[in-house]
Amino acid sequence: MSRSEVDNQNIWHPFGPLQGKERLLIERGEGPYLITPDGQRILDGVSSWWVNLHGHANPIIAKAIADQAQKLEQVIFAGFTHEPAIQLSENLLSVLPDNQSKIFFSDDGSTSVEVALKLAIQYWHNRSEPRRKIIAIEGAYHGDTFGAMSVADRNMFSEPFDSRLFEVQFISFPAKDGRNMIDAFEKLCDTDTAAFIFEPLVQGAAGMRIYDRNILNELMQIAAKHKVVTIADEVMVGFYRTGKFFATDHLDHQPDLFCMSKGLTGGFLPMGITSVSQRLVEEFDNDKLDKTFWHGHSYTANPLACAAANASFALLTSSECQTQIKRISDSHSEFVKRMSGHERLDKIASLGTILSMTIKTEDAGYTSSIRDEMYDYFLERNILLRPLGNVLYMLPPYVISEVELDRVYGEIANFLNR
Numbered sequence: 001m002s003r004s005e006v007d008n009q010n011i012w013h014p015f016g017p018l019q020g021k022e023r024l025l026i027e028r029g030e031g032p033y034l035i036t037p038d039g040q041r042i043l044d045g046v047s048s049w050w051v052n053l054h055g056h057a058n059p060i061i062a063k064a065i066a067d068q069a070q071k072l073e074q075v076i077f078a079g080f081t082h083e084p085a086i087q088l089s090e091n092l093l094s095v096l097p098d099n100q101s102k103i104f105f106s107d108d109g110s111t112s113v114e115v116a117l118k119l120a121i122q123y124w125h126n127r128s129e130p131r132r133k134i135i136a137i138e139g140a141y142h143g144d145t146f147g148a149m150s151v152a153d154r155n156m157f158s159e160p161f162d163s164r165l166f167e168v169q170f171i172s173f174p175a176k177d178g179r180n181m182i183d184a185f186e187k188l189c190d191t192d193t194a195a196f197i198f199e200p201l202v203q204g205a206a207g208m209r210i211y212d213r214n215i216l217n218e219l220m221q222i223a224a225k226h227k228v229v230t231i232a233d234e235v236m237v238g239f240y241r242t243g244k245f246f247a248t249d250h251l252d253h254q255p256d257l258f259c260m261s262k263g264l265t266g267g268f269l270p271m272g273i274t275s276v277s278q279r280l281v282e283e284f285d286n287d288k289l290d291k292t293f294w295h296g297h298s299y300t301a302n303p304l305a306c307a308a309a310n311a312s313f314a315l316l317t318s319s320e321c322q323t324q325i326k327r328i329s330d331s332h333s334e335f336v337k338r339m340s341g342h343e344r345l346d347k348i349a350s351l352g353t354i355l356s357m358t359i360k361t362e363d364a365g366y367t368s369s370i371r372d373e374m375y376d377y378f379l380e381r382n383i384l385l386r387p388l389g390n391v392l393y394m395l396p397p398y399v400i401s402e403v404e405l406d407r408v409y410g411e412i413a414n415f416l417n418r
Helices: 003-010 059-069 083-095 111-127 146-151 159-166 181-188 212-226 304-315 319-339 371-377 402-416
Strands: 029-031 033-035 043-044 100-106 133-137 170-171 193-198 230-233 257-260 272-277 345-351 356-359 389-393
Touching: 003 133, 029 389, 033 345, 059 304, 083 100, 083 272, 083 304, 100 111, 111 146, 111 193, 111 257, 111 272, 133 181, 170 181, 170 230, 181 212, 212 230, 257 304, 272 389, 319 345, 319 402, 371 402
Parallel strands: 133 170, 133 193, 193 230, 230 257
Antiparallel strands: 029 033, 033 043, 100 272, 257 272, 345 356, 356 389
């Protein structure tokens, strides 16, 4: 029995039916490539679910993990601390807005959102002003835990659990100037509104839907007027994916809570972080047990993950990486100009290193039949692009070369011109 057959027999893979195509066995990675045992080199155009920033098997991050493993692999984070976590808190707070004052560690993107939601709700509880209403944007995806599902779009992912999810008020995804949802948002905001959660500027899983910064600025301004706690889900868009360190760096108003994961460790190890504004911290900053945030994870602030994140941060903030990010962003913009108006495209847009195209088809949506056709087309040409239904997108690692980018652009054009 082949290793892929053993995999099919033993392993339950995410986001797909149990009976599906055989999974491709990857032996190693190198830069922007995934490599099979027989030497097939697949260009990873989606950063392996948007996490890999600096290329696979990056030697600098690998060494940082190996060095840390010789010192301390894990320690309980209740009552103890360690230098990699302290250093990471300093690194992140140096690039976060001035209103942020504390870093809370967790396991992944979903848990970073759970932490943010619980902090927002308990903030009002600690103030003896319990607020119940939470507002989110239609089409949102914030993770797969129950709280994260509650504030996300109700669809086939959540359908079996809808009766168990807490109530959320959804506003429409912004159309044109966003007046359709800005007015609705203002009507919803009142003294019972606890929090507003959003994916800043780009809704990822909904199809890389990009919206205008001015719309979100106005929503943030309204939220501030009503003292609503604002939660920025930066899990996908953080770490320069939109051209700035955080997507909310494009805004004039800054959120109370930031949710981070994916690119945090450069794609090496799972980790989630929620950063918290001083406004919220003040309601917990005491020795009272009834005001304590009783939340934690066994692997909170794992030293190996922290070491990876610190190494990734150093790479990310280097002039070389900044140059690469700008080059990718500029290349995407040029491709958008070249392909705009193509007869097979409903829409094409880019923001930073995110490139998104909506393909015209009769069965648009996440389950569109054209999804498998596109996936197979590119994989046959040794390119990994994993469409969201009829939305084809590219989110490459920052080490991708101009030649490799042009190769992907060329194959996208070939697919559309068939």
